[in-house]
Amino acid sequence: MIKAAFFDIDGTLLSFKTHRIPASAQQVLDSFREQGIACVIATGRPTYQMPDWLFDLGWDAYITLSGQHCFDAEGVYRSCPIDPDDVAVIVDQVAQGRYDSLCMQGENSFVNRLSERVVAAGNNAGIVYHEEPFEHAFDAPVYQFCAFVDPADEHIVTDAVSHSLTTRWCDLFCDIIPANGGKDLGVAATLERLGIDASEAIAFGDGENDLSMFSAVGASVAMGNAQETVKAAATYVTTAVDDDGIYNAAKHFGLVI
16 A cells, blocks of 8 residues: 655656646646645755745655755754765865856755856756855755766766765756765655655656665656666656656556546
């Protein structure tokens, strides 16, 4: 029996074309709530990069910043920022021009410059980034960086940091998160808070940053638009987000009433 469902946002819950939830996916969410299935957001986004209307849909909990900041109506139950030494490394590499980066803190995010690649990444997610001096990364705990490097150049980051790891959901950038971070740990913390076993949970995703989440639940769904590595790791591969992917997966598992 499924008692909890975890949803990535971009490319899973939200269409890249409309930046909205398809009507069929909304039908699944409504059905899950009628059945008492807890519905949880599990995203790389911070709260301030989520559309306001998304919060009106009655989520039971939010896993944000790739698992580093988790909260529900009662408050924050997981907070795991990046080690300050690694923050200094990233700020220095950006200052050297090794790559552009997005810095995400609890209440603010900014990029060092609005390069073509940075703007393209924002457009894909329907987000408009703004520039700030990158030294502002020292002003508050950083939960995640996005380094705009190709997969082949990701080692520039991993070779230099000591307490962080990288993951990604597209070729434009990689996410830099704490070594003791990831969506899987956010899922585990949420399941513990809800009193639900991992075998009773299902997760929906499309990017490589969802792979760890897949390992933390009993059933996993890769969207039809997902990366091949994600499809290979999933329990079930559904259709694309714009082709009723969430609905078709829920129907496959007998979860739509």
